Amino acid sequence: MSETGWAIIVHGGAKDIPPGLEDAHRRGCLLALAAGQAILEAGGAAIAAVEMAVRALEEDPTFNAGHGAVLNAAGEVECDAAIMDGATLAVGGVAAVKTLRHPISVAAALLSRTPVLLVGAGAEAFAGAHGGELCDPADLIVARPGDPGCDTVGCVALDRHGNIAAGTSTGGLTGCHSGRVGDSPLPGCGLYADNVVGGVSLSGDGESLIRTTLAARLMHSLEAMPPGAAIQAALTYLARVGGEAGLIVIDTEGRVDWGHNSAQFAVAHARAGQPARAFVNRAQDAQEDYP
Template sequence: MDRLQWVIVVHGGAKTIAPDKAVAHRSGCARAVEAGAEILRRGGSALDAARRAVCVLEDDPTFNAGRGSVRNAAGEIEMDAAIMDGETLAIGAVAAVRHVANPIEAAAALLDTPPILLVGKGAERFARDAGLCPAGPEIVSVAAGDPGHDTVGCVALDRAGHVAAATSTGGLEGTLPGRVGDSPLPGCGFYADDAIGGVSLSGDGEAIGRTLLGARVMRAMEREPADEAVTVIFAPMERLAAEAGVIAIDATGQIGIAHNSDHFALACASSAFPEVVSAIHQNELREEKSNV
């Protein structure tokens, strides 16, 4: 099968979306994927496209990341983010950061350093030294009572055949301070390898971490296309009575999407179709996916 020139998919979290929030989730994902797609159309890298798309999601308070982050039991915001380069297998990740406006930017700045994961004050110091903007009063919590299970993310494939994956989350409402979920853990909430493809996940972080869910999808993509490989998430999530959603792109550019949550905010674009497509459930994309 011929490889598509470029592809990008974003998600805004596996969760239940109230009817009055559906438009905001669709349009927010569409803006994010368009920002990344513009980079890919110009011949830019998957890494830059994924980083930019997640920045847009972090800046949108609709989503549980960046400005929309939730508060832990101490009333504080702690955010996680990660990005991976499928060409070099470089990883940058930060966890439990409070004073970084765009955690994905801090994660991306780590790609050229020996550490792959920095946490807390160490991560914030690194971000400050890298010249990144500190979080200001615009960082707000979403509505009280939102459990914050969701994570935002992106996978992208560029014209050079390179894959990137990125994630960002604002945590769980009311959780223990210092809690870190799956989002910044490679093989759990994300992974990318040019030879296979890339994945980004969302859902119950502890369940995703316990089952190495991202790694399971990557292993499946070694044998089958993305749209089949993503179905491996269902059995382990059923075993743990947990929710998850995954977006994936394989090395040929095929897209895979699966979730067992009520909704999964999504948007995608590729060189095969000119218009951005967005949805809040995978079934809405079936017709468009068949044309990719």
Template structure:
């Protein structure tokens, strides 16, 4: 069975400086959600980084950060997830260990508030990478993973969005043409041992077909982590991201010598030009350099490294404060 990597440094290996980056989704975040979205990613980044600062591993840190975002109804993951065509909630998530390439992913799961934790259980307890639908929920029940009523995961905003769209194709077209792809969440991290990890979680697109799976749980699309290159978590129009396997594409460019910002911009540009898709990514390299890039109107993101909290929402924005000054 695959196991999460031990975070301790190997003898003779220089200790790395930990770093953690999170995103709350790339889309046209309205002004009335802007402040809440920024506050949410800052909070997730601080709590995720605290795991690293305490000696925890990258897998543990990205899970902790994404759990915070899943618990925040401002984001489309866990609490606050959007509704499918039947008015139900179906959730997707992935987590990946860059040291071993072990991954756990779940898709179309219901009534689970923290699918990222369920995904980690798959990584650690089974030889499989992905479980979906009814079988996934049955396995979650066998593990004793807490399940909640659907109404606990649904917000008034999610219901209002669902009522706005009557057909799946119309919903996707409207979101895509307006650059409004709702807010998947994710995290990437490097721990003291130089190990990297990624995690991505989502409720998908409003009024999606029942059983639709987007990029988020697909290895190489919604996320990828490899100690030999780095880690990526993606957000945006899922079908476009899958067509270009965005996360893996970015890491291949980094293996070819590009720094995170260059590789992220190249991958997003290719997706835009090749399949007219928009989105965003957070990226970390094997040396601990990082980037948060997007082609949508906005993306809420935050990063912590060496005691500094970086965050932003609008294009070109990189605000900075001492991590100890943020409560």
């Protein structure tokens, strides 16, 4: 990577996108990308870019995260989120939270503190004590004509200083058991970042991603192969337990790639010197310089 190189990729979840909503998913991903890209273009940190991009996805009711999260079996919103700094390997996560407008920012507040993961009322109390944006749970519920899908949003970014960060946020599964925690807030399952290797953010069937520690497996593959091959190796391994997934990757050289075995996977990406682009299927993305 050159001194001025940066890269960013965001995703809106590996899932079937309802008819007529593909443009909303592309547009939402592009808006989130722009929020993070502005920070990177100004010389800002990857960790800040990831937080801002994921906040934008949490604010967009198109996606199953934050405002617009799906409801569990009790008819409640319960959200999970995590963020990881590849420079220090610091990670922060929250799970099963009901009153946080932006779970990703509360996760980010944990990066410099001892707890790695806080859940439920404890996470909400921490948010209240550290400037987190609390809200009425009803404010997160959005009426929709159909199911938005049950998946995670996320972002990976590389800044001009060579630092990599990754983040995830989700509203979980429609109708899931109260207190269920998926892969999203778990490092090595739903995300990971390490300046020595790269950064990844995943979406899909959470229990399958946990059983395979798929983010960790993807990172190990990145040590030996380019992103495209590492993604395919991870998806092949996932077949052992079944399930769908979408994966986004940036490696230390600034190579950006993504893949999925789900029907669709909304993604937007940009790099220094290249325009932002958005897609809902990997086959649509014909960028020639992927490894």
